[in-house]
Amino acid sequence: QVQLVESGGGLVQTGNSLKLSCSTSGMFSPFSFTTIGWFRQAPGKEREFVAGITWGSGSADYADSVKGRFTFSGDRTKNTVYLQMNNLKPEDTAVYYCAAGNLIPEPTDSEQYNYWGQGTQVTVSS
Numbered sequence: 001q002v003q004l005v006e007s008g009g010g011l012v013q014t015g016n017s018l019k020l021s022c023s024t025s026g027m028f029s030p031f032s033f034t035t036i037g038w039f040r041q042a043p044g045k046e047r048e049f050v051a052g053i054t055w056g057s058g059s060a061d062y063a064d065s066v067k068g069r070f071t072f073s074g075d076r077t078k079n080t081v082y083l084q085m086n087n088l089k090p091e092d093t094a095v096y097y098c099a100a101g102n103l104i105p106e107p108t109d110s111e112q113y114n115y116w117g118q119g120t121q122v123t124v125s126s
Helices: none
Strands: 003-007 010-013 018-025 035-041 048-054 070-075 080-085 094-101 120-125
Touching: 003 094, 018 035, 018 094, 018 120, 048 070
Parallel strands: 010 120
Antiparallel strands: 003 018, 018 080, 035 048, 035 094, 070 080, 094 120
């Protein structure tokens, strides 16, 4: 059983930063999978891709709405991946999810991920 656990959400003001973490319980780590993604879902909206990486590809991909503000990273020594979010805006308010999967042809497609965390709430006040 793979369980992803996100943390680091909270309430911040516009322009501030948050760093989300995603780790796993059990024998697997985020690095056990070929692809890790971050998604978010705002109230009344569909879940959308934020950032993701296929290990070995060399770089992470980002949604246009977060490019230049969010950074995906990972620490193998801590079995944890991160989403650094800078210059937050009210439209970034959502529940953020970490997802993992293997051999995902389209990392921006949430349907292709097998494992999900419970989500962490990010609220940005204006």
